[in-house]
Amino acid sequence: xxxxxxxxxxxxxxxxxxxxxxxxxxxxxxxxxxxxxxxxxxxxxxxxxxxxxxxxxxxxxxxxxxxxxxxxxxxxxxxxxxxxxxxxxxxxxxxxxxxxxxxxxxxxxxxxxxxxxxxxxxxxxxxxxxxxxxxxxxxxxxxxxxxxxxxxxxxxxxxxxxxxxxxxxxxxxxxxxxxxxxxxxxxxxxxxxxxxxxxxxxxxxxxxxxxxxxxxxxxxxxxxxxxxxxxxxxxxxxxxxxxxxxxxxxxxxxxxxxxxxxx
Numbered sequence: 001x002x003x004x005x006x007x008x009x010x011x012x013x014x015x016x017x018x019x020x021x022x023x024x025x026x027x028x029x030x031x032x033x034x035x036x037x038x039x040x041x042x043x044x045x046x047x048x049x050x051x052x053x054x055x056x057x058x059x060x061x062x063x064x065x066x067x068x069x070x071x072x073x074x075x076x077x078x079x080x081x082x083x084x085x086x087x088x089x090x091x092x093x094x095x096x097x098x099x100x101x102x103x104x105x106x107x108x109x110x111x112x113x114x115x116x117x118x119x120x121x122x123x124x125x126x127x128x129x130x131x132x133x134x135x136x137x138x139x140x141x142x143x144x145x146x147x148x149x150x151x152x153x154x155x156x157x158x159x160x161x162x163x164x165x166x167x168x169x170x171x172x173x174x175x176x177x178x179x180x181x182x183x184x185x186x187x188x189x190x191x192x193x194x195x196x197x198x199x200x201x202x203x204x205x206x207x208x209x210x211x212x213x214x215x216x217x218x219x220x221x222x223x224x225x226x227x228x229x230x231x232x233x234x235x236x237x238x239x240x241x242x243x244x245x246x247x248x249x250x251x252x253x254x255x256x257x258x259x260x261x262x263x
Contacts, residue, residue, distance in 0.1 A: 005031035005173050008087045008100035008129070012080040012108065012121025014041045015073055019107035021065035022158035023139060026165030027104055028067070030173070034096055035063070035073035036087030038080055043110075047081040047124035058086065080105070080121035084128040102172060103129035106139035107161040109153050111187045111229070113241040113252065114204035123185060123256075130182040130258050137172060138183055139165050142190045142245055160195075161188040164251060167195035181255035187241060188251050198251035204240040 007027045011020045015037045027033050039059060057077040062070035074091050076083040084103060092100050108122040117123045126136035141161040143153055164186055172184065178200075186198075209227040217223055229246075236243035241252040 005101040006092065006096055006098060007031045007033050007169065008084070008092060008103040008134070009033055009035045010037050010080065010083050010087055010103060010105050010125045010129075012038065012042045012045060012105070012125060014038050015061065015075040016063060017041075017109065018156075019109050019141060019158055019161070021063070022107045022162040023104050023165050024065040024071065025067065026162045027169060029166050030169045031101070032096065034087060034092045034100065035071070036076055036083050036091050037073065038083050039075035039077050042080050042083075042121050043108075044119050045079045045081070045121040045124060046119050047127050048079045049081060050079055052077065055082070056086070058091065080125035081128040084125040085132065088129060088132045088134055099132075100129075100134050102169065103134050103136040104139060104165055104169060105129070105136060106141075106186075107158050107165065107188075108138075108140035109143060109156065110140060111142040111208055111245060112138065112140040112185060113187055113208040113245060113254075114206055116207040116209050117185065117203070117256075123183070126183045126185075126256075127258060135172060135177055136183045137165070137168050137186065139168070139186045139188070141188050144190050156190070157192070160191075160193050160251075163195045164188050164198075168253070178255045180257055182258045183256040185241070185254040185256050186251060187245050187254075189245060189249050191249055193249070193251055195251075198253050199239075199244045199248065201239060201241040201244045201252045201254045203254055203256070204236055204242040206235070208242055
């Protein structure tokens with residue numbers, strides 16, 4: 001059996017997302033991997049456990065992650081939380097003979113900062129991992145002009161996030177989590193930055209994605225509320241994840257805990 005750390009790679013953007021491929025490339029330079037991700041886009045699902053007629057179906061697929069040969073992956077019919085759960089409780093033990101040592105969820109297309117993280121499927125999968133006693137790294141890539149570029153996000157480069165994935169996986173495996181932390185939530189600027197160009201931050205107390213006013217409309221027809229992530233100087237505190245990412249243009253690294261108790 002390999003002595004390398006076993007890394008579960010999951011996400012919420014789906015098994016074929018370029019962000020997942022970036023996370024896989026970063027993780028492969030650190031240890032052995034098993035890939036278990038939703039079979040289709042599941043963004044903003046949080047840690048939901050939706051009941052579906054196809055829940056629990058797992059497709060064995062081969063995906064292109066940009067290394068010259070396709071790699072085996074497992075497309076889970078379910079939410080990001082379910083993908084992490086099946087990956088840890090079933091897929092990794094069956095395929096690798098053991099539970100993962102760590103989970104990386106991402107790389108998400110779009111930042112996960114502030115109180116918006118409670119709806120994040122990326123962070124949701126990380127929370128599920130922690131609940132199954134596997135520490136987790138959540139990695140997200142900022143997208144400027146998010147709503148205008150939705151859903152294909154042209155010209156988005158995951159190179160910095162790929163390097164950050166490798167860096168923080170090594171950090172956690174070698175040094176452990178910061179005291180009392182269960183998850184490192186890493187948000188990388190869209191501009192090119194090195195993996196060492198980071199600041200440890202705290203979670204901002206308002207959402208990163210702010211809902212915009214809804215115009216007069218026909219309630220009988222579908223409508224998607226628009227969000228923006230534009231901030232003024234007074235919208236983010238010095239040292240917060242949003243301030244570090246949006247104003248300082250550095251990678252934000254926020255230690256999170258599954259214990260939400262206010263003491």
